[in-house]
Amino acid sequence: MSSKRERGGPVTDTSTVTSTFGQMLRQRRQAAGLSLRQLAARVGYDHSYLSQVERGQRPGSVDLARLCDRELGTGDQLTVTFERRDPEPAVLDRRPAQRLQGAWRPAGAADPLELAWQGLVAAAGVAEQAIALGDFRTVPPASLLPELVGELQALQARGGDEVEAVELSVLIAETLTGLGERRTARRWWWAAQTAAASSGDGALLALVCAREAISGLVERRPLPELLELADKAVAAARQTPSTATCVPQVAQALVLAELERTEETHQALQVLVGIGDDTVVTDARPTDWLPYQLHWAEGRVCAGLGYGVPGCILLERARELCPETWVGERAKLDLGLAECLAVAGEVAAGLATALRVLVELPDEWHDLWVYDAADRVLRVVQDKEPTLPGAAELRRLLSRSGRSVGGGSSDRQVRG
Incomplete structure (x- = not known):
């Protein structure tokens, strides 16, 4: 396990620090007579996420610690305890692109627990990314960004699937857009689209172009540029028909509506209505478009x-x-x-x-x-x-x- 030095203290295993924060959170919550659901409702986090934090399975965040201090009347005890942990997530949050240039861990220093997990995943024949990111919609964007970057770093370190890397890049770009980091988001979109194009996977390219067009509406990018992206997505999807075709059609319809091209928007809407819930993929992958x-x-x-x-x-x-x-x-x-x-x-x-x-x-x-x-x-x-x-x-x-x-x-x- 990697370790970091606490403020003025000895070198400590980061998992121990995370566990200490989670244990303290549980103790203070129970002392206040609150259930997980009650505390989750007060601080605005999902109760399953809080449960994972208490068990040391998720790191939590400074925001969560401060909110819990406020609701539990613990002064700044939880905040101070959390801040004693590895400060790296804050760095990832500010400069995700720079962090990606480094390795997830030094060569030859693979975590035995991670290796065991990989073996279990391979033996079970399940998709690790779906397990790791299945609840990403329950995590606020500022907390989600370092987690996504960490997932991508780990994927790169073990030579993971290129499709998964592109999908993670899409989620990172969308999260950056939400956080107002437009310029950085553009870099991630460029990287995702370049990787998708070089992969020769038309469905993947269609997905990236479509999601970028939808995100571009939020960024207030020029509409002709976004229509070009949406049209590119539709064209790529037609070459390799798949269940992902829904997303390019959605992007095209949304952009046409913004352009106020009424007749074309009507036609695009009819296409969307004709898709139906049963033809939209279920939540099998993080980037799947849901009903x-x-x-x-x-x-x-x-x-x-x-x-x-x-x-x-x-x-x-x-x-x-x-x-x-x-x-x-x-x-x-x-x-x-x-x-x-x-x-x-x-x-x-x-x-x-x-x-x-x-x-x-x-x-x-x-x-x-x-x-x-x-x-x-x-x-x-x-x-x-x-x-x-x-x-x-x-x-x-x-x-x-x-x-x-x-x-x-x-x-x-x-x-x-």
């Missing part, structure tokens, strides 16, 4: 076409299919529903929904994806009923994102 995401896309395209009521129906269906523990995903669905309500004429209800989501959503889940969805609600409100009292409050909340608010697409180059 709730398909309905989210359909609802958003409906909103762009002015079909508020159908959009509401589709977003409600998406909410039914999305697990409650996926806090960030459900926030985006609720904001999509708010937009559809406003488009349908229920402007006050849509505005109230958007305000509720932003106020109740824990700070660690506030990212660019959420702000973009809320900004779409504000645009409809300003177009239909700009004098509603809550509009100013929504603008204030959105100002936290450090981006132009309610500006529509005026900051984009050429609408087409």
Whole structure:
């Protein structure tokens, strides 16, 4: 096991420090008479994630430690204990690309436990990445980023599958986008697309181009550039038909809706509606597109076409299919529903929904994806009923994102 020196203390195994933090968290929680679910609800984390932290299976985060200190009345005990652990995740969070240039561990220093795990995975014939990242949607973006980078480092160190590396790069790029690191995200998109193209796997290239186009909408990249990406994804998917075809079609429909090409958007929406839940892949790999995401896309395209009521129906269906523990995903669905309500004429209800989501959503889940969805609600409100009292409050909340608010697409180059 690798080890790091604590502040002013002896060299200590990092797993011991992680375990110490988890043990202290459990002791303080039990002393306060709270269950895992109760504490999870108070701090805005999934209870299964807290359970893993207490058992030493997940490292936790400074944010989690501070929130738990506040809720449990433990001063800064948990925060100090957590900060005594290996500081490397914070470095990964700031400079993931630089960290990838180094090896996961020195040659010849392989962890016996990791080797045993690899042997077990091989013997069982299961996909390790699906196990390791199956719950990534329950982890806030700032905490998720170093975990994804760590997964990629480990994959590279053991000479893992190229497809898995590309998929991890996609997740890293999307997470960076959410954190507002646009320039760094672009580098990861470039790396993912280059690797996918060189692999000769058309379905993989289609996936990367499509996901980048969808992410580009949040980044406010020029729409013609995004349409080119979406068209490239559709073309690649047609050459190698697979269940991933859904994502390129989704990207194309979303970009066409933003370009306000009504007739083409109608046609693209019909394609999406014709896909159906049963033809969308299940959650077998981290980048698989799930049924709730398909309905989210359909609802958003409906909103762009002015079909508020159908959009509401589709977003409600998406909410039914999305697990409650996926806090960030459900926030985006609720904001999509708010937009559809406003488009349908229920402007006050849509505005109230958007305000509720932003106020109740824990700070660690506030990212660019959420702000973009809320900004779409504000645009409809300003177009239909700009004098509603809550509009100013929504603008204030959105100002936290450090981006132009309610500006529509005026900051984009050429609408087409």
